[in-house]
Amino acid sequence: MKMLKILGIGLSLASLVAANGVQAAEGKPIFDVRYRYEHVEQDNALAHAVMNSVRTRLGYATGVHGGFSALVEVDHVGHLGGDYNDTRNGHTGRSLIPDPSGAAVNQAWVRHSGDYGSLTVGRQRINLGNQRFVGGVGWRQNEQTYDGAMLQLNPGRDLALSYAYIGRVNTIWGPDTGAFATAVNPARVDGDSHLFDLRWAFTPSFSLGAYHYRLGLDDLAIAPTAARGTLSSATTGLRAQGRSGALDYVLEYATQKDAEGNPLALDSRYHLIEVGYAFEQVKLRAGQEVLGAGSGAGNRAFQTPLATKHAFQGWADMFLTTPADGVDDRYVGVTVPLGGGNLQGWYHDFTPERGGGDYGSEFDLSYARPIPGIKGLSGLVKYASYSSDDRARTVDADKFWVQLQYAF
Template identity: 60%
Template sequence: MQTHRTRWLALPLLMLSMQVLADSGPGAPSGDGEPILDLRYRYENIDSGSTPHGAEAHTLRTRLGYRTGEWNGWSALVEIDDVARLGGRYNDTRNGRTDHAVVADPDGAGVNQALLRYGADHGEVTLGRQRINLDNQRFIGGSGWRQNEQTYDGAMLRFTPTGKLTLGYAWIAQVNTVFGPDDGPYATAANRADSGGDSHLLHLRYALAPWLAATAYQYRLDLEDLAVSATAPAGSLSGNTTGLRVDGALDRFDYVLEYARQDERGRTPWTLDGRYHLVELGYRLGPVQFKAGQEVLGGADGPGNRAFQAPLATKHQFQGWADMFGTTPADGIDDRYLGAVAALAGGTLQAWYHDFRAERGGASYGTELDLSYAHAVPGVDGLGGLLKYAHYDSDNPALTADTRKVWLQLQYIY
């Protein structure tokens, strides 16, 4: 019912945006509107001991839309996504192929964004289905790596009273997850296409100087349809996450320090008391950026998995590209990592190494090596290629399995 209700709510936004586009008289939009065309083909191959068969997937994401010019501070955007399965054998979480590894890119078409935005000198308001990416997307993001992006239905307010201070507030009525656009008979509480609720995001950032900025936040998530696992009670991913992040850059160095606590929200079925911390240091040497860090999501006692979770994060950016820990294990996770990003032959090369351990007890989960190279395709403006590899070596077969993933991607953006 949530999906159908949101589509009805989006209709007035679509109609109004079309009216703005059609207005050619006095007061018409200033500046030109922009069409949106984004084509992304991806080949994904998985070899994993977690299922009888691996996976091989050919998918194409087609994104079409239009962004209007501005009219008295108002603008509108409409964006439609279609994910097509071109071939291969894999479990897309909707086709019932549970003997194959998961490639979480179900096929289908839907509204990715449909919004109105009003901007003024010291802030803006956005209403409708929209993209929300906060800070490094560790807690709130769009999961843009997956073919079906995660977007949010609600309202977002940004207020910038000075050049150094930014205040943000968002109300979210529904989360449209990467598993959409539809549920189908194989959906579970752990992979719903959408989740209704009454969530509130509070965010304050003060940039004192290039070497010091502080961000305070509280994310009050009410995810009434989602659960930490297929058998856990609905709402077990709801909760309050309150934290402080400090970051900056000085000469060749940059750093991040972050701490957060997670507790239960009113309708959360479990008592929660999780901790999170991040320590990261970077150093730039010529065309190479080195980074090393430790990220810890704490475990917890009690029946069920009550560890610190990040249900709305862009998870592929964290804890390795093999995506072995999309859900934090009950004993928590301690990820110690190092890597480098380098400009090479007109493209970008990345290499990362992760050592994963339980936050409680310190037992080893395993290690992972990640490599990627991205480069624009010569002779075609807007076309880029990506080759990517992840190799996870498990030390805990009861929890994870040895996994290798390879991706080849071509993306054209007009």
Template identity: 55%
Template structure:
């Protein structure tokens, strides 16, 4: 019996070869090849041993050229574990080490059929969905096994200043896959079934003002907000509005959202999301400061504002201490800079974390990275990156240091 996420894509795999044959007749298409080697190490309080992972992600596929507006893309990922694998990949049971969620294995990353007609398009099958800045829905591209979605997506542009984006999702292939084991928990399944609806409408209201309104209904089967929480506790409906723009060297963003439960959720949810951000850029140097708040919830258990489908590594620090919002919520005050340096890009960020409710502090974090193309090797780029989190309350969070060394080739 195929796994749930495989079952949901089987009809598209049957159609793809026929559609690809027609599309190939119109042109040569584009091969896809991406190789990413990464060393990751984690030093986390509470563990006697540090985690060390060396992995190679191999991504290969093919995107056909369009034939009467139809095109096909098929892509597979394989993650290879190199060395002795001294880390907890959430499946191998090596709990004496901190988690590095890069499980060796292979699966279909994308397999889709797309119909494009002018500024409109419809996409069917397994696909990448990155909405806006990926704060609520994204592909978690930082992990070696990307998160992709099974379903249908409709993108319309009825006016130059108006864009409508709707997706129906019945399967999610998470970063923890491609399979489960006895070490899996209800908080980290490899695949999630359900019936989710993602609607986003964007308006360009003025040269310096764009608005994005969204409503997401997440029906996520087989997953819970925590390893001991009831199933269905991530079933939610989130409605929000984001305003953003730029004027000269200045940019800004402001956002507000409310999250409530669906009928299928055994818990009552009602929490808020708030964001205020200001940026400044001159001569290639970009500075940004902001405050992001994910509200806590009322009642027993963790009923805080959650973003289970987000690319969370982009937010609240690279140490990934707050992948699940604590029950008391979280306020993140941050300041960062991106600076061109010696042909590469240097980033530096500072975060201060505190509960949204109840007072006190969680801790603070410093993040640094430097990315640079490798001279003489076309398509190859290197990255050095580190995160240093220091806890002010060891009963709630722990000191965490992470280091990454990465080489990536993109064809």
């Protein structure tokens, strides 16, 4: 009920701002259409999956009037054919493609901006840092957005502070929960979450970040049969990143504890070491990311339930839930300009953080570029191939995408 009130305030204020003094020329219509073909094949009992889907986004962003601005946008996801399990259609014999169909308000907020920074109230997109812990999951057709309020402060040119209160998460599994949903894929997750984030640019070539994310996810569970609330947690961390000439680096460390009534006692660690090197327009990157195992019965490993997970640990999405023994991901990648676009290639090697063994490895390849002759139109071809070394934990998987997107 409280989130309906917050969303209602956002919608009412958005209408008020649009109706009072904001000229149409000052605003901007939102029109974004994304077609995607996705093919998933796994070496298990599930039949392969194919989906043709279109995400259409319509909306309007006002101009700024007296420091106030507003935005409203609606998304619709439609299926053009295929055979798949989208978690809502009951086709459990097929591989998963998590893009259910339907329409919903994606964003509806009002913002006040001033010398202090800004305050945004309503349903909104929240992407913090590199989205490893909190993001919009923009890769999926139904974006993840948040009902709440976000305060962003800029007390100095080199210092940025933000605080967000979230009362509801509108997940990628929406817009409807449906009869086939479980505790790991509800359309909406209620609870009280508090996000604190600080970014300090000490010099033009070095910055430090500190964060504390306290997640109350009352309707979410770590497994379909687990108790709800088992992904509620408090994550506290530091991130340092810098650059020296053509070399850049990232060092990050975080701890995770249970919070907000989680029935599991959590105590796990996260660390990231990453180095990049650029020469001319070619970019090389290598790193190690470890999501640690926990102690005790059940899965108490380090989890990132609100992250844009597709951007991490390989595009095959084999580790959306961190296994109980944790994940040690060692990777190397290259980005090369080619034919007016960008070619990317990545290799990952996955091992358990605890107990030894080897999960497997993955190779990813993609090519993206604007389509000549049509402003705003872009194309993408993408492939991910995961090879399992432990069939008791993971299976071989191949995924292929073709995408066209037009944004006005």
